[in-house]
Amino acid sequence: MSAEFVILALVVVTALGFDFTNGFHDTGNAMATSIATGALKPKVAVGLSAVLNLVGAFLSVEVALTVTNAVIKVQGADGAPKPEFLADQGVPLLLIVLAGLVGGIVWNMATWLLGLPSSSSHALFGGLIGAAIAALGFGGVNWVGDGSKLDGVVGKVILPALFSPVVAGVVAGIGTWLIFRITAGVAQRFRETGFRWGQIGSASLVSLAHGTNDAQKTMGVITLALIASGHWQSTTGIPFWVKLACALAIAAGTYIGGWRVIRTLGKGLVEISSPQGMAAESASAATILASSHLGFALSTTHVATGAILGSGVGRRGATVRWGVAGRMVIAWLITLPSAAAVGAVMWWIGHLLGGLAGSLVVFGILVVSAAGMYLRSRKTAVHAGNVNNEWDGKVGIPATGETSKELTRA
Incomplete structure (x- = not known):
């Protein structure tokens, strides 16, 4: 078994790990309002969401191809995949992808621990961009595509991030x-x-x-790794086994239920009623499905949050907690650069140690960091039984055995 194959396996496992965190981090985007209003019982909601995420992952590959082609420059002038130009510079693309994934997962876990609905998508893109810049310089990132149209990171990631929550909010408000x-x-x-x-x-x-x-984003990352290792040649298609693995990973993560984020979205932003919830969810679905068709890798978290806020503005006399919304916006603004910083550091560590040893150390850092944050979360556990407790202005929930007046910060 070659060192390159082991590194590829680490990348695939890490990518599926990101997909899993994406699932539980973003469950609230679909189900927070239904849980908050009592339309669905918490465990029924996450089970239904898991099944539908699994089905949805097979419906399109446009976003996956955006991830494969729109972040790191993997094509030569003739449009064919050219991972060897990276190898000629002594820069293994597999390590870039691994470092970027670690950046995305670490940020996902940190914001989940804090109960902040930040963007898994931007965490992933931030990690990849940071690792690519550290390895290749700013020229290694596909910022605007080929120049004939607004594409690349700017057109496919940054602009949708700015406009999608506004569009969803306006539609939900109306x-x-x-x-x-x-x-x-x-x-x-x-x-x-x-x-x-x-x-x-x-x-x-x-x-x-x-x-x-969202499942497609991980499909794109794994396909990028397969191109880098020579196991896949097409930049216009995704292997079936990659689709299946990513669909199962995001469904499993969704079923776990990201209760901390569900609580913030369902109880922390707006005192929501069923009509508001239906309006917010309908606006979110329309925005996300339209963007998937166009290949825009937008943040479903941004869309859902914008729609929930819009539903509060659209109902006369509704309570909208702008302070909580402000904290979330700050998290949104720092997501991409923070994940990029982690991705860059992981690249430097892996590159310094070199080869298989560097990749194993980077993977080890990820495991230790994720385990530490998970253990920290158990001190103030959020679960199906307390996710709907009354909001008292804090990002957190009483742990088992505590009263509603003894909230501790997540």
């Missing part, structure tokens, strides 16, 4: 206003009951959309 306007004469209890059924359908659609967008 939808919420219309819903309450049209149903003004309906008794509240009948309105809530009816829209809870609508929430189940719209939340299911968001889960399906999440699978079509």
Whole structure:
């Protein structure tokens, strides 16, 4: 067994690990409002979301191809994959991908621990960009594509990140206003009951959309690694086994349930009702599915958060916690550079030690970091039984045996 094959195996395992964290980090995007309003029981919600994420992962490959082609320059002037130009510079693409994945996972775990709904997508792209810059300089990143159209990182990642939450928020706000306007004469209890059924359908659609967008990002990363190692030649297709593995990984992560993030989205932003939840989820699904079709690797977290805030603005008298939203926006702004910094450091460590030894050390750092954050999270556990406790302004939840007045910060 060659050293290159072992490194490739480490990259694939790490990529699937990222996919798993993406699943539990982003479960709240689809199911937080349905859980908060009681439309679905918490464990039923995450189970349904897991199944639909699995199905959604097979519906498209446009986003996967964006990840393969739009971040690191893997093609020569003739458009064919040219991983050897990296090897000629003594820069193994596999180590770049591994370091970038570690950057993404570490940031995902850190924000999950804090209960902050930040972007798994931007954590991944940030890690890859940081590792690529450390290895190749700024010229190693595909910033704007071939120049004939706005493509690359700017067109496919940064611009969608700026516009998608605004679009989703506006659509959800208008939808919420219309819903309450049209149903003004309906008794509240009948309105809530009816829209809870609508929430189940719209939340299911968001889960399906999440699978079509987020699972593909890991497919693209693994395909990039396969190109680098010579096990795959096409930049326009994805191996079936990669699709299957990524679909199963994100579904498993989703089923675990990212309760800390679900709590923040469901209880921390807006005191949400079923009509608002249906409007927010419908706006999120429409935005995500449209972007997946166009190959935009946007953040489903940004979209869902924008839609939830929009639903609060669209309902007269609704409570919107702008302070919590502000903390989330700060996390959004620092996600890409923070993950990039981790990715760059991991590249330097791996490159300094060289070859298989460097890759094993980088992988070891990931395992130790992730284990440490997981153990820290158990001190203030969030689970299906306490995820809907009343919000008291803190990012956290009472651990088992504590009262609602004894909240500890996550």
